[in-house]
Amino acid sequence: MRPQPVLLARRRCTRQITTSAHAKAVTVGLRREDPGRIWERRCPLTPDAVHELVRDGVNVLVQDCSRRVYRSDEFVKAGASLHPTLSPAHIILGIKETPLDELLTSPVHSTTTTSTSESAARTHLMFSHTIKGQAYNMPLLARFLNEGDAQGGGSDPLPRLIDWELLTDESGKRTVGFGWFAGVAGVLESLSTLAHVHLEHGVASPFLYIPRPTLHPSLPSIRASLKRVGDMIKEGGTPRSVGPIVIGVTGSGKVAQGMLDILEDLPVQRVQVKELERLVRDPEADLHKVYLVHALPQDYFVRVDGQAYEREDYYKNPHLYVSQFHTKIHPYLTLLLHGAGWAQGYPRVLTNAGLAEALTIAQTLPGGDKARGCVVGDVSCDVEGGLEFLPRHSTLSAPFFSTRPPGHPEGLPGMTVMAVDILPSSLPLDASQHFSKGILPYLQTLIKGYRGEGSRDEGIERALERATVTRGGKLQGGNRWLEEPLSAWRASLSATTSCSMPSSTSASTSTSEKAVGAGGRKKRVLLLGSGMVAGPVVERLGSRADVEVVVASNAVEEARRLAERFGSGRAKAVHLDVGDLERVGELVAQADVVISLLPVPFHPTIAQQCIKHRKHMVTASYISPQMKELHSSALASDTLILNEIGLDPGIDHCSAFSLLKSIRDEGKRVRSFVSFCGGLPAPECAEDVPLGYKFSWSPLGVLRAARADARFRLDGKDYKIAEPDLLRHHFTDVPVSNVLRLEGIANRDSMPYAETYGLGSPGELRSVLRGTLRYPGFCALMQGFKEIGLLEFELKVRLDDWSSLAQRAFEGKYKDGVKGDRASLMSALSSVVSAGSEGRLAEALGWLGAIPSAVFNDMPPVPKGEMAPIELFAGLLAHKLAYKPGERDMVVLHHEIVASPASPSLSKTEEIYTSTLMAYGTPVHSAMAMTVGLPVALAALRVLDGRVGMRGVRGPEEEGLWRGVLGGMEEAGLGMRERVRGGGMGVGVEGVLGEGLRRTMGV
Template sequence: MLSSLLTSSKPSLKMRCGTVTSFARVYLTTKATSSSSSSSSSVSDALRKPMVLGIRREDKNRWERRVALTPAHVKKLIKETGARILVQPSNTRIFNNASFEKAGATIEEDLAKADAILGIKEVPITKLIPEKTYVIFSHTHKGQSYNMPSLRAFLDNKIRLIDYELMLDPRTDKRLVLFGRYAGYAGMIDGLHGLGQRLLALGYNSPFIHMGQAHVYPNLECVNTKLRHVGNIIADQGLPEAFAPMIFTFTGSGNVAQGARAIFDKLPHDNITVDDLPLIFKDRYNERYKNRLLALQVNAEDYLERIGGGKYSREEYRQHPERYRSVFAQKIAPYTTMLVNGIYWESKYPRLMTTADLAAIQGQRELKNRMLAIADISCDIGGSLEFMSHASTIDSPFFYVDARDGLVEHKDVEKPGVQINSIDNLPTELPFEASQHFGDSLYPFAKALATGELDHPVLSRAIICQDGSLTKQHEHLKKALANSQGIRVVDNRRKSVLLAGSGMVSQPLVDYLASTKDTDITIASNDLDEARRLAHQFPNTQAARLDVMDAVSLDKLIKESDVVVSLVPAHLHPQIASAAIHRQKHMVTASYLSPEMQRLDASAKDASVTIINEIGLDPGIDHCSAMKIIDEEHARGGKIKSFISWCGGLTAPENSGNQLGYKFSWSPRGVLTAGLNSAQYKINGQLRQIPAGKLFAHKFGNVPLYPGFAFEGLANRDSLQYADIYGLDLNNMDTMFRGTLRYSGYSDILDCLLRLGFLSLEPGTAVDAASAAAFLQQILGVRSGASAETVAQRLSKRLGVQPSNPLIGRLMLALEEFGMLSFAPAATSASRLIAPTALDAMAKVLQNSLRFRANERDLVCMSHEFGVESADGKSYDVRCSSLTVYGDAKTGETAMARTVGIPAAIATRLLLKGTVKTRGVIRPTIPEVYEPLIEELELRGVVFNESSKSGVHNSLQRRMSWA
């Protein structure tokens, strides 16, 4: 029936929903026998009446548009059973709300009135309704550790859990309700699309360039039309000769593989066997291969070799897989254009291909046009294909693996590497037919559920738990539940932390964690010497080399840890996070929560993993202090009408004697790139925006936090988003602002450097200069040996101001401080200034010239001000929270390192102790994180001072001179 969708006209919903397979008819007439389980026989006659069914909104990710029952199924179910059906509203579901209403369902947000709730994907623990029946894919019946907290929640809430994967044919034990074939459909469509993109990037037009990704087609009829079109082009115009013959190799024989073949078989092709491969390649210039694809279906006996000789035995292989090895890489892969992988794999079995296998193939020049792409529909991360390191997404479906010199992953379609498509929710790309097919399979059992037939032989067998207990056939899950409690402890006593990165804020974090005797720390860095300097101070600390792009070594480091702390550059966090989720390890990072990290939220929840972001200074403890006061005021019924937050990592006043009034206590590149951001905020009821590159020009010239400091400020990114993050009502707020503090004069110099081109991130500004002075000459276009007067004139001309303007004098002094006006003879090559962009070069110059010297210290200042209206609206108070922390000139520990490293370390300890229960990608804005963190910070001397006053006349909002 499924394959007919590809050839027939648009299917009739009425006809399809009326289709009931023979086994379903048998089940619908089957009654429970006296041998039924006690749970089944206890069903009372009172249940033998129409039930209220709920259909939940899918919320795992934005692409999940499937539904368990279509409107046509709902209409039929209501007619045949009289059941009432509630449907949660959804604007993304493939069938809209109106179609369900027309079918007779009630659109209802609250499903509390439903007796049984049907869905597709896992349900967030916080959204479970106690004492209901849930029918979903729970991914718990195999004891999957990442979903044991979910199973525990089902038990605690006395929920009856029915799992689709356990709805089995009693005669054959084959699954009855599944999407597998649709994964094959979508995976093959996406694979053809990706191959077309890859060939084009290699300089070859191909018929596959016309294939879109699966989700762009409204239904399979449209896919079928497109396949006919592509097939005609292949037959008429042929395939790129350089890649002939194009061989598509299929593994697996189940629903996934069958779905993939159903798509591929619509294209002109010939079927071949493994034995044909050598002969075909001897004759590979045969004209017939230009107009035909070749399909190779391989079975286990085709690529498995018995170690020591002998014939393949399926029974022996299942019992003793260690007796076999895969020769796929030697026997089949060298001939393959695209591998379509649909095999079931477990760790006891040999891999189809190892990373070394891939490296060997990619290292052979004569095979450069082989193994172009892999559609890994099975999506076993690190499984049958060792180098398949992570699931891709519908948004970003392809990545590339080059194993020739270590394992390099990238997303550049033009660079070397095999293209991999490994989307783990493929059926949702075809939500219309996938939902129809699934609903057809589910309908007879939904009907039994609607009439209260919980003793139905298929339903009763699929119950994992009910009434707070596991059913008899699933009592083996007790061990998995017990093993999932808390954090894994190494050798039952010690815990292990992986610190990825060894930069400027690492020392306090290592000090804090290493002081705990039950914790081992591995400091992994691309600078092994730096990691060793940190590690040698403590007996429970060791160093390791870190290459984030080496998926194998990264996976090994993460596998051996309990919690990962990532202090690498921010753009690398998602890769580390993906690897941590794969290994079901929690993670901590101080960086801003990027969109790439946010997209990992669903997979983190699925794996029962917590990834705490923004747990440094700003962002970090600013969230903690802010949320403490916001939650306190909300508990009192107060309304936050304004919020102003300032934070700055500064130089102590006595060490600020340079034109920037600044020295670097953290990444200079991070400081400079932050100044290129756009910003928006709300002040006194007005929304304001600052475009990218204009931040320095829109400084706030007077920030009167303390009379003793001459502060100026910069708006910090998007202040408005923090209204949602903090649970505030932006529409009813006068002011929402977050800013960065600097000493007066800082922004003028940085704005000049930006306008002159020193802060450009354009690739064309790459620098390879003999010195900082040569870099200046390159940017300004002056000759080597030019005088200071010539440089000043060029600066004034480029900036559009008179040479006598005081700004030019300050800028010249700054350039001299930076070592850029030193016109000595060219330095040796060892001190050359080499960088990919002008900004990177400038960061290196500033890091060298404005670093903290011995006996110097830095300063951190933070201030929050809240305007709070009372619950009755009759009074208005101002609450303030401030923090001032100095670095230690004697020990060299910076205030920045302490206020970033210690909060990250505290968060790590909270995860190690298992006190943070929230899963997913989070910030420290929840009490279970910020309350113990603030308390522990106070013990470490990092203390917020709070005050409160009535009225607004002396508030910061009124005192500031807003630019």
């Protein structure tokens, strides 16, 4: 149980008023945090602090919140009252910024005990995230001002905004904050991550028992648990196979101090940088200790001319310094705890190239095969900053992840990174107590000011003045410079009002009016991402003279080449770290429409920024549960978040909607819906290669798809195929072409698409099926790979060379040793694979080099360390089955819908409606890039021109949108070919599929 505040026992509703009889009544409001921040449990005041305020005659109101670390009834016992809006409050406190729809800017009508009434401006205190000119929060700042989007500007006084981050002493040192707690929580989460990584390498360490902060009620409880781990290390030591445990700490601020303080609960021995190599190589090193090196800038930064580090010179000439961290420190670390800050223009502590060199050294050291150098806790959370290989933040729900930096050598292990950016929130009780104690003197001074009392602390008064961002509708002191970003934001808002947020009735706007933005400026599309499908997007957008394209990517050189090659002089590239929400917000605010081609996990974050800035967004990805949750807020801000407008999903939706409308317009009733789609090598590129398949990206997703369940309805029967049988029970013939022979695999759960397409209840349909296309033999060979263990996730194996891959996978899965010669190995493999597939399996394994073979050509480096067979196999396939120069890919999409007259008396008269697309790659764009990128661009242009009326989180179900996309695809030579013919049950794709499935299932 969490310790209860000692004052609670004597708190009741009776208040002890100590102020004068004529003092003004002052009300303080304690705000709930943004409901969207699920882990934000901190509170700026404790119940003890509330009790102290109430005792001094202050009215305290609290918004009810079930997530807060303190229960609402604790505040009530302390003398506070619950209030849903805090509208009577003079002073409103929160941790993070207030959501705009909850911000109170109207004045408070105060009443003294002599019944004199007057208006008083409120005071808001928060970490507002406005003081650096963050574009994404300019709407919040504007609400405190007389101009722009402010609510007010008349005679009523606007509120005062005080930012916690600006509270400093006379020397400029911050007086309130959470840095120390970030350091403490970062150590705990990182040690827990280290234990997980060691366990993956077959080693159990005492760090398995490290207390995760979110699982403990308070810091004393955590420290008691941590000390028990320390006692285990003192008594039993750490595993010898990982070598001496060496923890490195960087930084010298509050974060680093928190790290160093909490580590003292372990049996720590401090060492110097110069001692690291000798320590790690010493076979007699004492394993009953944890070795700690606190690496400071002078330990790893040197001038390029060889001179030693000098702090003043470093900050004056950072470009003259380079890091030696990768050779002097990192190879010897079991865990790096990074707490040093970083800014553009300064050298990184560890670059991607430096990391590769460091891991190469680490592989030669004791514990090198057990992830030495491969685990990092980045508490600074600068994405692609001081540690260049940090690609993103993590969350308290999933605190660590694996990553391989761009260009990371195949033979080296990847990194496991803890990079939670809200670490203090995992210690909500202790962090809140610390913060409450720090801010209480400032709050009491503000209260005295509202009362008109004298004898206030002048030092605190000056600090509050320095921390005031706005007052009376005007920017204050050193924050007046914020007028510049505010003006830029207002200008962009004014300029885009007529074109970026059109109503559904604006489709009749003239061509000339739609062609330019307000004031004659070009419309701006922000394209996030520069990967494989971005080329056609830039090319199509760049064909419009009235459109400017901004390609934002962390691979800025790739983005620049993309803009120069396809942008027609109307595109430019900018560097963007997606984890930098301030920069993301700036770019979103300057755009008219945002296109996200980023990985799926980033879409909700980008969508939130678009909703905040009222900018429409377009993406090709499926609507995830996280995106669905944003629907209401998108509607409220009159914003469209358009998803599922690529190939699959995308063109498949558009063509299905089109075909279904034609059928319904004829008064027909849908009996069956079957759809297949596949990205394949062109036939001439699929010959003589295993699987008849080529990869232009990592094949891990393809391999994982072979381990999925499937659910669908076919010929009036519901099927649920479990993962072990998915490949066995494939469709041996999918007759979508008279030329190509193709087979198919059921694609996960097809049943919800009956609702998506308005087909009615699945039980009333004969078939509802979506599938993936492959060349014949793919499923049987993939099943063989699966049966011998190559698709295993759970076990770990180590390769002598690539020819031992099949042997190690088999031995790991079946716990049975086998001789390594080809004859013995194939005999063992043949004993577990499906009858009749042994010959083709042996041929494919030999071609890939996964078994002993006479010829091994073009093999990638052999990975060091242990990995899952599926990871090793994916790496081998990515190398051996990559597209070569001059080769082309192919996309096939085919719908078949069976319909009949709605009248029951005519129900036996059926027709088969088909819609088919076959597209081939060109020397400029792959077929996949064209069929994903072009629909995205076409949809974005329609949104940009005000020709889409939908709002909220949506797919391409609006008729004008899907018709426009299909028309644009037709103009580009990528149109769907529709046909109608007579038929019935057992005819067409539906009948062939049913017959083939029954055959593979043996029924």
